[in-house]
Amino acid sequence: MTRDDALQLDAQDPLAPLHELFQLPEGKIYLDGNSLGALPKATAERVRRAIEQEWGSDLIESWNKAGWIDAPRRLGDKLAPLVGARTGEVLVADSTSINLYKVLHAALSLQQGQRKKVVSERSNFPTDLYIADSVVRAHGGELVLVDTPDEIPAHLDERCAVLMLTHVHYRTGRMHDMALLTRWAQQAGALTIWDLAHSAGAVPVDLLGSAADFAVGCGYKYLNGGPGAPAFVWVHPRHHGLSYQPLSGWLGHAQPFAFSPFYQPAAGIQQYQCGTPAVLAMTALESGLEVFEQAQKLGGMAALRSKSLALTQLFMDEVEARVPQARIVTPKESAQRGSQVSLALNGDLSGAAYAVMQALIARGVVGDFRAGDPRRLEAEPHLLRFGFTPLYTRFADAFDAVTQLADILATEAWRAPEFQKQNKVT
Amino acid sequence: MTRDDALQLDAQDPLAPLHELFQLPEGKIYLDGNSLGALPKATAERVRRAIEQEWGSDLIESWNKAGWIDAPRRLGDKLAPLVGARTGEVLVADSTSINLYKVLHAALSLQQGQRKKVVSERSNFPTDLYIADSVVRAHGGELVLVDTPDEIPAHLDERCAVLMLTHVHYRTGRMHDMALLTRWAQQAGALTIWDLAHSAGAVPVDLLGSAADFAVGCGYKYLNGGPGAPAFVWVHPRHHGLSYQPLSGWLGHAQPFAFSPFYQPAAGIQQYQCGTPAVLAMTALESGLEVFEQAQKLGGMAALRSKSLALTQLFMDEVEARVPQARIVTPKESAQRGSQVSLALNGDLSGAAYAVMQALIARGVVGDFRAGDPRRLEAEPHLLRFGFTPLYTRFADAFDAVTQLADILATEAWRAPEFQKQNKVT
Incomplete structure (x- = not known):
């Protein structure tokens, strides 16, 4: 999969017009619609x-x-x-x-x-x-x-x-x-x-x-x-x-x-x-x-589900191919997953999830962090969450998010002090 | 009390500038802030x-x-x-x-x-x-x-x-x-x-x-x-x-x-x-x-209370002077009343309160109607409610509302068929 392949998927996407119904911020890849959905243009x-x-x-x-x-x-x-x-x-x-x-x-x-x-x-x-x-x-x-x-x-x-x-x-x-x-x-x-x-x-x-x-x-x-x-x-x-x-x-x-x-x-x-x-x-x-x-006019929830599965599949495939430091916590069987993908970081990196997410956000890739259970981090590790809203998320967004994640981990950019600061709301 | 007296009270009102903070509809006297307050201009x-x-x-x-x-x-x-x-x-x-x-x-x-x-x-x-x-x-x-x-x-x-x-x-x-x-x-x-x-x-x-x-x-x-x-x-x-x-x-x-x-x-x-x-x-x-x-800069709740009592007093005085068909249900002792005045209609008119309020609203005087207890209408009659919000209600509003009420009762304008129609929300 190349970035051009992802762009090609977007070009062929029958749901692509729905993206235009949202007012998404320039330069951001918003993968947190599972926390707060984006703004429809008609709402204001x-x-x-x-x-x-x-x-x-x-x-x-x-x-x-x-x-x-x-x-x-x-x-x-x-x-x-x-x-x-x-x-x-x-x-x-x-x-x-x-x-x-x-x-x-x-x-x-x-x-x-x-x-x-x-x-x-x-x-x-x-x-x-x-x-x-x-x-x-x-x-x-x-x-x-x-x-x-x-x-x-x-x-x-x-x-x-x-x-x-x-x-x-x-x-x-x-x-x-x-x-x-x-x-x-x-x-x-x-x-x-x-x-x-x-x-x-x-x-x-x-x-x-x-x-x-x-x-x-x-x-x-x-x-x-x-x-x-x-x-x-x-x-x-x-x-x-x-x-x-x-x-x-x-x-x-x-x-x-x-x-x-x-x-x-x-x-x-x-x-x-x-x-x-x-x-x-x-x-x-x-x-x-x-x-x-x-x-509904473009196929409704069935079409949205197809696109959601394709988006999360692309994201998981790319993570497996390009981010060896992460493992996928979300079920790979499509019948068993919703519209998000959660990653944990392997080995010594497991505690770096918060800083990695902050570094991603600083580069315009907005997901979120969910802390693991401190008593059993093996079973419930710290997570990087990425939500894929098929109404407005594009295949290129999923591809580009992985590119940034891979780079942040490869370069250890997440170690910068500004990414360690804890916010009130995570 | 004449209308000029009421206008004079408004001219002397130290709280008058607060009226300008609200976007009130042209041509309406809004006396229902006890149900839904008016729109502050800054809100939109x-x-x-x-x-x-x-x-x-x-x-x-x-x-x-x-x-x-x-x-x-x-x-x-x-x-x-x-x-x-x-x-x-x-x-x-x-x-x-x-x-x-x-x-x-x-x-x-x-x-x-x-x-x-x-x-x-x-x-x-x-x-x-x-x-x-x-x-x-x-x-x-x-x-x-x-x-x-x-x-x-x-x-x-x-x-x-x-x-x-x-x-x-x-x-x-x-x-x-x-x-x-x-x-x-x-x-x-x-x-x-x-x-x-x-x-x-x-x-x-x-x-x-x-x-x-x-x-x-x-x-x-x-x-x-x-x-x-x-x-x-x-x-x-x-x-x-x-x-x-x-x-x-x-x-x-x-x-x-x-x-x-x-x-x-x-x-x-x-x-x-x-x-x-x-x-x-x-x-x-x-x-x-x-x-x-x-x-707060103009005297805060104490000043608002003074104006509220003056508004409700003016309204009650005018009703007593000019609306013989109505009686005041709200306590006349200022320590015992809030910022609204409720009226009941006397004798045969007691059941006309809903229609009278509809006629008032049609003339731009917005109060509301509260049904009495059908089993004991003597103790809990049908009411015309008028709320006086000292932030934005003017003395002339109170005066003019009584003028319209007096006229509607004197001319029996409330008998028009369109005023009998019950709304879902009263």
């Missing part, structure tokens, strides 16, 4: 209109006229096809952590105290574990954490209430088989909760086809909704009206504008709304979701 | 910069460089002087409902199961009651609702865990004596939670001086943070590190970027953060809070 103007016209001029009238009040459902409907859900099943609201809190309580309420064990992975994104710990305590249950996915089936027993997994792992990019694990869990009488933070917009997800029970996900990664964008929540229709979630705010009420002192949950997914929607943040996310309506 | 450009520069160009770097990660505390520090709190005590995050959920759990956890009764008002804003109902259930307690404030003392007994009140009532604009009720509650061994949704930025609040225990409030009313702006939460420092709130997301962790699988709450108010901050929404709210930095 869209938000400006929401601020100046809808808020500034029309003021409260916009709750009706501009459809502010319907935004959580309207955005949910735009998001639904990306995760294999139907119209009316997805709600956009609050943060991923808060939505996870809602569905964990809902799932445990469905188990009616008969089962109280929640099973997850020790290396799951920490907020998922912290929230699960809190909910499990409230129900007098227990949180069981496995070290590897292989251990999951042994814990799907008659005490298991919920199997809670992040579909694509935030560190390794490893993707679970949602349908298979859901089937195993349900055969054991457990319910499943899927965190789609690193899946929605990056890989095809089929919630209904997998017969999953609950899902949550993030609006600011592959959905390009902006920093801290609202998150989403999905509940299988078979649980609507039966499950209970405790964040019983007024906009989850059956008749919020009747101002009754007594809570009566709305039907369906609306029950999962709590407070007033964050309209400006929703506006930015809606613009991000509308990019996928353009992508 | 501020958000544009956050979108195009911080997000679009700098991307994840902005978590450090633009201080995104510190926004919940930075905004909290800007808000603190408005509510009588100190630097480091207020956190801006999530919605009012969700923050109330956090502090209710925290307060009940402090009572260690010894007391489980939460006392509030039946006519409190519904979301407060719905959330309290949920939290009380989780703790096996009870929610006791009083019909009038006079009944509160009788319920401050040895079973009372929490007195939860909205400082300024959303329907009537009646303001509680925070210091007195807090003292009574605490003398009985209870903790207090104050919802400042209709207070923060509208009336002086002294949380520390009142020795209150917990407070929450809203960013999109008198703080002018934009539709669905993030809310805030305050916890008295004596409870820091002792109280437990169950929305234990990663950004409430002592070391979020250590990515530990075990939750360890941060010290102080930081524990009350849950997920990733909604940066774009925070940016708009920060612009709203900075208006108060300008107001």
Whole structure:
């Protein structure tokens, strides 16, 4: 593979026009859309209109006229096809952590105290574990954490209430088989909760086809909704009206504008709304979701998945060919990986990952660093993470990133003092 | 009082320059800042910069460089002087409902199961009651609702865990004596939670001086943070590190970027953060809070309170003089009212309030309607609400609003069919 070959792939890429829908900074190769998605070109103007016209001029009238009040459902409907859900099943609201809190309580309420064990992975994104710990305590249950996915089936027993997994792992990019694990869990009488933070917009997800029970996900990664964008929540229709979630705010009420002192949950997914929607943040996310309506015309999630796999494959092939100091932590089998590639550095270099990433960023290649588990760096090493957003990442970007990485390691450029300085947010 | 007198008051108003900091629609008299505050002129450009520069160009770097990660505390520090709190005590995050959920759990956890009764008002804003109902259930307690404030003392007994009140009532604009009720509650061994949704930025609040225990409030009313702006939460420092709130997301962790699988709450108010901050929404709210930095130079909350009382007094005087069909529901004693005036219509007109408000809005006088309790319309009638935001409301606005109201009632203009149509959001 030469750089010309990569440029040739870009020239032939049927999704290439989507790159033009994003405002990407000159001279940067942005491979961190798994942390914060890039800015769609339409967003600034869209938000400006929401601020100046809808808020500034029309003021409260916009709750009706501009459809502010319907935004959580309207955005949910735009998001639904990306995760294999139907119209009316997805709600956009609050943060991923808060939505996870809602569905964990809902799932445990469905188990009616008969089962109280929640099973997850020790290396799951920490907020998922912290929230699960809190909910499990409230129900007098227990949180069981496995070290590897292989251990999951042994814990799907008659005490298991919920199997809670992040579909694509935030560190390794490893993707679970949602349908298979859901089937195993349900055969054991457990319910499943899927965190789609690193899946929605990056890989095809089929919630209904997998017969999953609950899902949550993030609006600011592959959905390009902006920093801290609202998150989403999905509940299988078979649980609507039966499950209970405790964040019983007024906009989850059956008749919020009747101002009754007594809570009566709305039907369906609306029950999962709590407070007033964050309209400006929703506006930015809606613009991000509308990019996928353009992508739909070019083949949608299937085409995006093909390109994502080709991008990550190219990156891995080039790393294997040109970066002997690194090893690939992400599964090489395409069915088992999401849309990112994580690398660890070998031997004595293993502790240099942070500085290497800083050196990459200084050269305009933006990925990120995730610290390993200090007690078991063999199993969970320090990582260089590279996210590939098929909407805007080009094959030449993947190729060039490897070129810079190889050079930084070959020249030991990462040893410069400025690359050792720790930032507050890594 | 003539219109010229009102214009004269505006001409002499030392706070008049603050009006120029807002982008108010031509030809409208906006008296609904208690529902959605108006747009500060600086906000659109501020958000544009956050979108195009911080997000679009700098991307994840902005978590450090633009201080995104510190926004919940930075905004909290800007808000603190408005509510009588100190630097480091207020956190801006999530919605009012969700923050109330956090502090209710925290307060009940402090009572260690010894007391489980939460006392509030039946006519409190519904979301407060719905959330309290949920939290009380989780703790096996009870929610006791009083019909009038006079009944509160009788319920401050040895079973009372929490007195939860909205400082300024959303329907009537009646303001509680925070210091007195807090003292009574605490003398009985209870903790207090104050919802400042209709207070923060509208009336002086002294949380520390009142020795209150917990407070929450809203960013999109008198703080002018934009539709669905993030809310805030305050916890008295004596409870820091002792109280437990169950929305234990990663950004409430002592070391979020250590990515530990075990939750360890941060010290102080930081524990009350849950997920990733909604940066774009925070940016708009920060612009709203900075208006108060300008107001500080002109006398701050004391000056704003003087103007607010003068505005509401003028409005009430004019209604009494010129609108015989209406009665004033808001307390006339200035110590007992916030920054709004609510009217009910007399006799046969009582059911016409919705149509009258629609007719007012059609003439550019924007207040809002709040339905009464259908089972006891005498005690809780349908209301016309008028909010007076001293930052931007002028005396002539108050005068002209009464002129239109008087005319609409005298001519029965409200009977037109277009004013009977019910909107989804009232």
